[in-house]
Amino acid sequence: MTATQPLLSSEDVRLKLFHLKEIPPPSGSAQIIMNVAADDHVDLTKVVSLIEKSPELAARILKCANSAYYGQRSQIYSVREAVIRVLGLSVTKSLILAMALCSSFRFRPCEAFNKELHWFTSITTATLAQDLSRKLLAREKPAPGTAYTAGLIHNLGVLALLQAFPQQMEQVFTQNSSEKIRQAMIQLIGIDHQIAGGWLAQRWGLPDNLVCAITHHENPSYHDTSWPLVRLIGLSAQIASGLYHGGVTKVMHSPYIENEIVAQEDIEEAARRILDQIDKLKGLAQLLSGEGRN
Numbered sequence: 001m002t003a004t005q006p007l008l009s010s011e012d013v014r015l016k017l018f019h020l021k022e023i024p025p026p027s028g029s030a031q032i033i034m035n036v037a038a039d040d041h042v043d044l045t046k047v048v049s050l051i052e053k054s055p056e057l058a059a060r061i062l063k064c065a066n067s068a069y070y071g072q073r074s075q076i077y078s079v080r081e082a083v084i085r086v087l088g089l090s091v092t093k094s095l096i097l098a099m100a101l102c103s104s105f106r107f108r109p110c111e112a113f114n115k116e117l118h119w120f121t122s123i124t125t126a127t128l129a130q131d132l133s134r135k136l137l138a139r140e141k142p143a144p145g146t147a148y149t150a151g152l153i154h155n156l157g158v159l160a161l162l163q164a165f166p167q168q169m170e171q172v173f174t175q176n177s178s179e180k181i182r183q184a185m186i187q188l189i190g191i192d193h194q195i196a197g198g199w200l201a202q203r204w205g206l207p208d209n210l211v212c213a214i215t216h217h218e219n220p221s222y223h224d225t226s227w228p229l230v231r232l233i234g235l236s237a238q239i240a241s242g243l244y245h246g247g248v249t250k251v252m253h254s255p256y257i258e259n260e261i262v263a264q265e266d267i268e269e270a271a272r273r274i275l276d277q278i279d280k281l282k283g284l285a286q287l288l289s290g291e292g293r294n
Contacts, residue, residue, distance in 0.1 A: 016189060016190045016191045017191065017195070017196070017199050019164040019165065020160055020164050020196060020199065020200055020203075022163075022164065023104060023105065023160060023163055023164065023200065024104055025104065025203070025204055026100055026101065026103065026104050026204065027103065027104070029053075029054065030100040030101075030103050030104065031100075032050065033050060033057075033096050033097065033099075033100040034097060034100050034101070034204070034205075034206075036050055036093070036096075037093040037094070037096055037097035037100070037149075038097070038206070038207060042093075044080075044083060044084070044089050047083065047089060047092060047093060047096075048079050048080045048083055050096075051079045051083075051092075051096060052079050057096060057099060058079050060095075060099060060287070060288075061079055061082055061083075061087070061092065061095065061096070062076060062077075062079065062082055063287045064082075064087065064095060064284065064287055064288070065081075065082035065085075065086040065087055066082075067280070067283055067284045067287055068279075068280045068283050068284075069277060069280035069281055069283060069284040070086050070087075071280075072085075072086060090144070090145035090148065091145075091148060093145070093149070094126065094145070094148050094149040094152050095152070095288075097149060097152075097153065098122070098152045098153050098288075101153060101156060101204070102159060105159045105160070105162070105163050106163060107159070107162040107163040107166060108166055110162060110166065110169060110170055110173065111170070112169075112170055112171075112172075112173035112174050113162060113169070113173050114173070115289040115290075116282065116285050116286055116289055117244060117285075118155065118158060118289070119285035119286075119288040119289045120240070120244050120281060120282055120285035121155065121237060121240045121241055121244065122151065122152050122153070122154070122155060122285075122288070123152065123281060123284055123285055123288060124236075124239075124240035124243060124244070124274060124281055125151035125152070125154060125233065125236040125237045125239075125240045126147075126148045126149070126150075126151030126152040126236075127148070127151070127274065127281070128151065128235075128236035128239055128240060128270055128271075128274065129147035129148060129150060129151035129232050129233055129236040130144045130145070130147050130148040130151070131270045131273070132147075132232060132235070132236060132262050132266065132267070132270055133146075133147040133232060135262050135263065135266040135270075136228055136232060136261060136262055137261055137262060137263065138227075138228040138261065140228060141228060142209070142226075142228055142229040142232065146209065146210075146229065147229065147232055147233070149210065150209070150210050150213040150214075150229055150232075150233050151233055151236055151237070153201075153206075153210065153214065154197075154213055154214055154217050154233050154237060155193060155197065155237075156193075156197040156200060156201060156214055157192070157193030157194060157195070157196035157197025157198070157200065157214065158193045158197070160193075160196045160197060160200050161185065161189060161191075161193055161196050164196075165188075165189050168185075168188040168189050169185075169189075171184065171188060172184040172185050172188060172189075178238075178241055182218070194214065194215050194216065194217065194218055195215065197214040197215070198211050198212075198214045198215025198216075199215075201214050201215075208225065208226070209225075209226040209229055212224075212225055212226040212229065212230055213226065213229050213230050213233045216230045216234075217230055217231075217233040217234040217237060218234055218237075219234070220234055220235075222234075228261070231261045232261065232262075235261060235262065235267070239267065239270075239271055239274075240274075243271065243274050243275060243278060244282075
């Protein structure tokens with residue numbers, strides 16, 4: 001299976017994915033943001049200028065820079081200052097990419113869907129993946145910026161399924177664990193968030209390595225294209241989910257540890273750093289979900 005071939009095992013799956021075609025691709029301005037965010041050679045001035053053209057995007061970037069997580073002593077008032085002093089170019093590009101992708105979704109409120117948990121898992125997966133990318137026990141390591149981006153958008157398919165199958169997803173989110181949620185998706189819809197997200201990411205023209213990470217991150221034995229990134233995102237997402245619920249004990253016995261992609265002591269150290277910032281990360285997740293305040 002290649003990077004550009006998400007799992008399409010039956011005609012039924014193809015029919016399910018057909019529903020996702022109703023989700024429009026990112027708008028003109030969002031597409032420009034996607035192109036800039038994916039450009040490894042774009043300079044800071046262009047990114048700042050692009051953000052400043054969108055009042056909503058600028059406001060969200062400033063909220064992130066001024067959040068408790070980044071701990072600035074003085075208020076950040078300009079986008080340029082936010083990028084240079086606080087976020088950095090790589091993280092800023094990842095954030096605006098995630099915001100651009102999410103702008104395409106229009107789904108009705110779902111009481112069972114925990115938006116804060118969704119964004120906490122996304123931002124924490126990104127943070128852990130960026131941190132652990134330097135510690136991977138693999139010859140070819142993904143760049144920290146790529147790892148952060150992949151972590152931030154790895155659950156793109158959840159939002160897609162929320163829009164395409166709202167009634168089924170209302171039932172899905174009554175489950176109380178990640179594995180039960182995935183099983184419910186397959187039972188009620190016929191596909192899971194990985195297949196949906198990978199298909200949509202491919203259709204929207206995201207890079208192959210990100211498509212792979214979205215499509216396969218819950219497969220700890222995956223060993224095809226971009227496998228170090230895929231397994232890194234899977235490990236980071238599992239840790240993030242455990243941290244949100246207050247502990248990481250079960251993560252220490254996960255298949256990702258058994259496959260030795262990262263040393264256990266490095267994982268424990270990264271998890272402790274997250275635990276020290278857990279409340280601030282939850283606050284940042286609220287901001288990204290659109291429900292937080294300054």
